[in-house]
Amino acid sequence: MSALKQATAPEQALVVGRITSVYGVKGWVKLYSHTEPMTGIFDYSHWWLKTSTGWKRIELNQGRTQGRGLVASIKGYADRDIVREICGQDIYIDVKDLPELDDGDFYWSQLEGLTVTTKEGVLLGKVSQLMETGANDVVVVRACEGSYDREERLIPYVPETYILDVNLESKAMVVDWDPEF
Structure with a gap:
């Protein structure tokens, strides 16, 4: 049975x-x-x-x-x-x-799919996944329709340095990242 x-x-x-x-x-x-x-x-x-x-x-x-x-x-x-x-x-x-998190903390699953733009408004793509590297987590950003180019980017998840804003309601992340890098 x-x-x-x-x-x-x-x-x-x-x-x-x-x-x-x-x-x-x-x-x-x-x-x-x-x-x-x-x-x-x-x-x-x-x-x-x-x-x-x-x-x-x-x-x-x-x-x-x-x-x-x-x-x-x-x-x-x-x-x-x-x-x-x-x-x-x-x-x-x-x-x-899931347990409640402190303000400013996120589960990886909440970040996946967010649209990623630079602080200047350049669309880099969408968060496809996050990786644990030891020093800090890394956001993997893959190109999407309308993005700056077709490149995949690995952006360190360091709030206030590279990750400037995460807005779950608007499904957006703002980063301080050079689109040429």
Whole structure:
């Protein structure tokens, strides 16, 4: 018997990880986490899976680190053959379940898709993703229709130095960046 429950879709789904494979014989699974730290995925007890038949909600029973990875037990799954049906699925949470941030702080997912212009008003493109580099995060800006050129730019995410303004309502970011660079 499957533990998947048909559910209405989350208001705004955000991928936080992936169920990669079966672990052991008691229905545990191996996980890949997109959260920082990676164990942050366990902060959310209700996960969503997008299946061919719609959204399914599952509940985390317990999770832990195992070697350099993560493993989890899902409520209702106690057999490796049954748990195979959810292997390979992305794990989503509802954005409304994310903790509130301080003013001026943003989740990466909030920045993706923002239109990026220089302080002089030159359109550079849109934020396609962010990368962690150690010293600081980097905004990856890809060209879009009407942009200055077709170049991809890597702009350090350093507020008040390179990132001058982020406006989520207008989906815009203003940067201090030379379009020729």
